Amino acid sequence: MNLDQGNTGFMLLTAALVLLMTPGLAFFYGGLVKAKSVISMMMMSFGAIGLIAVLWALYGYAIAFSGAGGAGFAGIDGFLGINWGQIGLSAAYDQAFNFASLEDSLGFPDLAFAGFQATFAIITVALISGAIADRAKFGSWLIFAGLWATIVYFPVASWVFNFTYDPATALFTDGGWATYGLQEAWGLGVIDFAGGTAVHINAGAAALALALVLGKRVGFGKGVSVPHNPPFVLLGAGLLWFGWFGFNAGSELAADGTAAIAFINTLAAPAAALLGWIIVEKIKDGKATSVGAASGAVAGLVAITPACAALHPFWAIVLGIIAGAICALAIDLKFKLGFDDSLDVVGIHLVGGLVGTLYLGFFATGSGLVFSGSPLQLAVQATVAFTVMIFSFVFAFLIGLAIEKTIGFRIKNEDELAGVDLVVHGEEGYVLADTK
Numbered sequence: 058m059n060l061d062q063g064n065t066g067f068m069l070l071t072a073a074l075v076l077l078m079t080p081g082l083a084f085f086y087g088g089l090v091k092a093k094s095v096i097s098m099m100m101m102s103f104g105a106i107g108l109i110a111v112l113w114a115l116y117g118y119a120i121a122f123s124g125a126g127g128a129g130f131a132g133i134d135g136f137l138g139i140n141w142g143q144i145g146l147s148a149a150y151d152q153a154f155n156f157a158s159l160e161d162s163l164g165f166p167d168l169a170f171a172g173f174q175a176t177f178a179i180i181t182v183a184l185i186s187g188a189i190a191d192r193a194k195f196g197s198w199l200i201f202a203g204l205w206a207t208i209v210y211f212p213v214a215s216w217v218f219n220f221t222y223d224p225a226t227a228l229f230t231d232g233g234w235a236t237y238g239l240q241e242a243w244g245l246g247v248i249d250f251a252g253g254t255a256v257h258i259n260a261g262a263a264a265l266a267l268a269l270v271l272g273k274r275v276g277f278g279k280g281v282s283v284p285h286n287p288p289f290v291l292l293g294a295g296l297l298w299f300g301w302f303g304f305n306a307g308s309e310l311a312a313d314g315t316a317a318i319a320f321i322n323t324l325a326a327p328a329a330a331l332l333g334w335i336i337v338e339k340i341k342d343g344k345a346t347s348v349g350a351a352s353g354a355v356a357g358l359v360a361i362t363p364a365c366a367a368l369h370p371f372w373a374i375v376l377g378i379i380a381g382a383i384c385a386l387a388i389d390l391k392f393k394l395g396f397d398d399s400l401d402v403v404g405i406h407l408v409g410g411l412v413g414t415l416y417l418g419f420f421a422t423g424s425g426l427v428f429s430g431s432p433l434q435l436a437v438q439a440t441v442a443f444t445v446m447i448f449s450f451v452f453a454f455l456i457g458l459a460i461e462k463t464i465g466f467r468i469k470n471e472d473e474l475a476g477v478d479l480v481v482h483g484e485e486g487y488v489l490a491d492t493k
Contacts, residue, residue: 061164067312068169074303075176079106079183081300085293085351086187087486088286089400093476094191095285095486101186104199109182109206113175117206121174121214164311173307178214180304181256182206185453187400188264189271189466191282192473195481197466204456205263209449210255217247217255217441235441245433247441248421250319251308253363253414254445261407262446263453264398270457271467273397275474279389282399287347294351298327301358305365319365323358326365326377330357333381341385349385356384356405360413367421376420380412407446414442 083102087095109117182202189198220232229237229246235254236246249255274282284290305323309316334353335345360380361373368376388404391397398404418435419426426432460466472480479485 060166063164064311065165065169067316068165068173068307068310071303071307072169072173072176074300075173075180075307076106076300078176078180078297078300078304079103081293081296082180082183083293084289085297085355086190086400088289088291088293089187089284089348090190091282091476092285092486093478095289095478096482096484097193097195097477098186098190100195100482101193101198102183104195105183105186105202106179108199108203109179110175112203112206113171113178117178117211118171118174120207120211121178122171122219170310174214174218177218177252177256177304178206178210181210181252181260184257184260184402184406185264185267187402188268188398190399191274191477192271192399192467193477194466194468197460197464200464201267201453201456201460201466205453208456209263209452210259213255213259213445213448216445217249217252220246235444239437239440243433243437245424245437247437248367248417248424248434249363249414249441250366251305251362253359253410254441257359257362257406257410258414258442258445259449261403261405261410262449264402265396265407266450266453267457268391268396268398268403270454270461271397273395274399275470277397279392284348287351290348290351294354298354298358301327301362305362309366315366318370321370322361322365322368322373325370326361326373326380327354327357329374329377330354330360330381330384331377333357333378334385337382337385352388352401352405353381353385356380356409359384359406359409360416362410363414364417364421367417369422372420376413376416379416380409383412384409411442411446414438 079102083099086102087099090098182205185202185205186193186198216233216235218233220236221230222228223230229240231237232246235249238246240246247254276282302320302323306316306320309319331350331353334356335349338349339345357377357380360376361368364373364376384405387408388401390404391401396403415435415438417425418432418438420428421434422428424431424434426435457466468477468480476485
């Protein structure tokens, strides 16, 4: 037994920080919608916490991290994929199922890692909900969330996050196809330190699919719907940024120098993206807004997620400026292309995730085109990014369409106009006077 209390405490603390991101997202999204939709919007995030945490404990962890560093698409190796010997059951489970304990290699219990990764699954699902604000049934959303997590997120997490890495050789020695498989075939695996593909591109593609399935809100058009509570948006962005330090630095799985690099880049890139967004906003619209500043910071956080441990801070700042500017422009695509992504999940998470993932093909320390002269890392990054995007979009569209054609996903137009909160939840976000 090689339990390291420092690393164990680090993992538990970062897991708690990442969990805080989902309530932060609830405030961020809640402030962006109409006042009569704020409860509905925030409940989608809290519903994701309740459902995905349970599914993760039951079988999600087993699918995403099957085997001893396993390379499988899916599968259970060990009872529900968890080393139950760590919580007082017989150590024979380890031997019977050949489960490699993280305590022996990284100094913390397997359950600490399982808890950390559970919070990733939760926030990924919750991100999608922003695309269907103001018009979705809560029960249908939960059905979609459970099916999408099972069919899409858990396997994709295995592709990207399930690997064994040898720091002595800087090579993967086992894992999913996006890491170990591509390394075996092409000599390089994908660089995705904390989830640019598995989290942001994955969620953004699913959000686009659901936006198409549910259709446009009543009266959809540029300037028709404005955020009802910018202070909520700023509060949510602040909580997201705070939690994101756990998201990125915690992905090192140790309190070391790499975690420190991830931490400083998680500070610098979003700060630069905030500036990039409001500069574009000022040029386009004549004003730099608080919602724009918050959105720019989130865009920078999205873009730095895959890259936080693979960039010099200077290149992280450059990435932030680029991501903030591009995402500020990308949010108008929904008006030009005619899809109603209510809260710009596509413009921020899909586009920002693609920018950050592909940027590594050019500027990743050591293997990027600028430093190595080889386009191979860019080819690897693009292959994984677009594979995840297509896979997620197709299955999200099919799941969403099946729900819409059976029990219905979208509320009635008259209920949307009356207010989602009262119709779906029987509550109001703001009661200014007691009329009883």
